[in-house]
Amino acid sequence: SNGNSSASESFVKMPTIKFTKLFINGEFVDSVSGKTFETIDPRTGEVITRVAQGDKEDVDLAVKAARAAFDHGPWPRLPGAERGKIMLKLADLIDEHAQEIAKLDTVDAGKLFSFGKAVDIPQVAHMLRYYAGAADKIHGEVLKMSRELQAYTLLEPIGVVGHIIPWNFPSTLLFAKVAPTLAAGCTMVVKPAEQTPLSALYYAHLAKLAGVPDGVLNVITGFGKTAGAALTHHMDIDKVSFTGSTDVGREVMQAAAKSNLKAVSLELGGKSPLLIFDDADVDKAADLALLGILYNKGEICVASSRVFVQEGIYDELVKKLKVKAKDWVVGDPFDPNVRQGPQVDKKQFEKILTYIEHGKREGATLLTGGKPVGKKGYYIEPTVFTDVQDDMLIAKDEIFGPVMSLMKFKTIEEGIERANNTKYGLAAGIVTKNIDVANTVSRSIRAGIIWINCYFAFDNDCPYGGYKMSGFGRDFGLQGLHKYLHTKSVVTPL
Ligand code: NAD
Numbered sequence: 001s002n003g004n005s006s007a008s009e010s011f012v013k014m015p016t017i018k019f020t021k022l023f024i025n026g027e028f029v030d031s032v033s034g035k036t037f038e039t040i041d042p043r044t045g046e047v048i049t050r051v052a053q054g055d056k057e058d059v060d061l062a063v064k065a066a067r068a069a070f071d072h073g074p075w076p077r078l079p080g081a082e083r084g085k086i087m088l089k090l091a092d093l094i095d096e097h098a099q100e101i102a103k104l105d106t107v108d109a110g111k112l113f114s115f116g117k118a119v120d121i122p123q124v125a126h127m128l129r130y131y132a133g134a135a136d137k138i139h140g141e142v143l144k145m146s147r148e149l150q151a152y153t154l155l156e157p158i159g160v161v162g163h164i165i166p167w168n169f170p171s172t173l174l175f176a177k178v179a180p181t182l183a184a185g186c187t188m189v190v191k192p193a194e195q196t197p198l199s200a201l202y203y204a205h206l207a208k209l210a211g212v213p214d215g216v217l218n219v220i221t222g223f224g225k226t227a228g229a230a231l232t233h234h235m236d237i238d239k240v241s242f243t244g245s246t247d248v249g250r251e252v253m254q255a256a257a258k259s260n261l262k263a264v265s266l267e268l269g270g271k272s273p274l275l276i277f278d279d280a281d282v283d284k285a286a287d288l289a290l291l292g293i294l295y296n297k298g299e300i301c302v303a304s305s306r307v308f309v310q311e312g313i314y315d316e317l318v319k320k321l322k323v324k325a326k327d328w329v330v331g332d333p334f335d336p337n338v339r340q341g342p343q344v345d346k347k348q349f350e351k352i353l354t355y356i357e358h359g360k361r362e363g364a365t366l367l368t369g370g371k372p373v374g375k376k377g378y379y380i381e382p383t384v385f386t387d388v389q390d391d392m393l394i395a396k397d398e399i400f401g402p403v404m405s406l407m408k409f410k411t412i413e414e415g416i417e418r419a420n421n422t423k424y425g426l427a428a429g430i431v432t433k434n435i436d437v438a439n440t441v442s443r444s445i446r447a448g449i450i451w452i453n454c455y456f457a458f459d460n461d462c463p464y465g466g467y468k469m470s471g472f473g474r475d476f477g478l479q480g481l482h483k484y485l486h487t488k489s490v491v492t493p494l
Pocket of ligand 1: 164165166167168169173191192193194222223224225227228229232243244245246248249251252266267268269270300301302398400426465466470471
């Protein structure tokens with residue numbers, strides 16, 4: 001097992017849980033059915049607390065509140081700068097409570113506490129400030145008509161939006177949707193993932209404190225097949241913005257088609273390639289490759305799960321990876337020395353271990369890792385497979401865990417072709433000092449974001465999203481705002 005693991009030590013830092021009810025029309029309320037569900041601490045497998053289980057009836061109430069706030073409330077009618085002011089206040093409140101919120105995401109999702117407090121949660125506040133600054137700059141254009149007509153476009157909020165959020169980045173991915181939706185002047189119903197409901201409810205409380213009017217932001221905690229499906233099938237929601245798996249993305253689109261043809265945007269799964277060329281600094285490349293698959297325990301849609309290494313440095317890189325993977329500390333995410341916490345839940349933990357068994361059976365070589373860490377909780381060793389063939393399951397499926405597939409390639413053309421040989425197209429990385437190689441490869445890969453000599457370099461102004469079956473639509477950047485706006489053309493004779 002991993003020599004540096006500290007999973008057996010116990011860092012019991014359970015935060016006080018203040019908010020466990022649904023947030024509808026500015027109030028915390030029980031679900032209509034009175035039902036609740038357990039949310040589990042992946043460090044131990046024990047119950048943190050019970051949370052209100054929203055269902056169709058609750059979604060109906062939340063949509064009603066959001067519709068009233070959109071049709072008659074102040075939010076869409078406020079000058080953009082006024083919406084921006086409230087968003088800035090919310091950003092400050094989030095900064096003030098960063099520690100408390102980071103704790104919630106750590107116990108709910110197993111995320112690193114020190115990173116959450118210093119990076120993830122402050123990033124959420126920055127995102128609010130970014131979109132707050134855009135809220136008073138949403139405008140259309142004057143059109144050049146071919147006849148004696150005068151025309152211009154208006155950009156209007158799209159209406160009531162349903163947001164469906166995954167568990168791997170409960171804060172960042174929530175605000176990648178909520179912040180631009182607020183700026184656009186829309187109202188919304190948010191469904192966090194059932195594994196990670198706690199921070200979304202805390203944010204709802206802060207939004208109320210900041211002055212977000214009742215009904216603008218509603219949070220329904222609950223399950224995908226019930227609460228989530230009620231949103232996607234709803235007749236009075238104008239858009240669903242979904243982040244999650246490709247399989248559920250397909251269901252979301254079907255539900256939209258079968259109900260009111262609501263607009264849909266999908267941020268889905270990935271199996272992203274990292275191409276390391278012969279001229280790379282091998283030590284740095286090994287660090288990048290490990291970060292690319294182990295960050296957030298591999299539970300990140302853009303993880304570099306397929307690493308293609310050019311043959312000249314393959315053997316040296318394999319040696320480095322073996323040493324470095326063993327130094328990667330797995331354990332309690334509250335421990336500041338730990339780099340990898342537990343997988344989010346038992347289901348995910350078992351799924352990853354099953355893929356590792358598949359890899360072994362298919363004939364890949366287990367370079368390092370492959371086993372659970374500790375006796376309780378859902379920890380898994382950093383795992384690297386070599387001798388992986390492109391058609392093996394571990395090279396094709398999104399594992400969403402700390403499992404790297406290493407492959408050797410000869411020419412640039414071969415690297416590009418094999419990197420593109422996937423149904424996904426979310427991200428890709430390139431490691432080379434050769435600008436021509438970097439340019440050729442970045443233009444040839446069909447993916448929404450390309451990182452050259454870096455990985456996970458996200459920024460508020462930098463849109464990202466999928467090609468192919470990784471979805472469509474972009475979060476972040478001004479594109480992430482425009483997806484919540486309609487264009488209306490206004491025409492009059494001159
Ligand atoms: P998931 O698709 O199972 O669940 C995502 C959300 O959808 C949850 O809130 C869930 O409750 C809800 N849901 C489930 N079934 C539903 C249904 N039938 N109707 C409506 N909603 C439903 O995904 P997950 O396991 O929570 O997250 C992991 C997946 O998300 C991975 O595939 C990952 O790549 C992807 N992801 C993508 C991005 C991106 O930006 N592209 C970011 C993070 C995660």
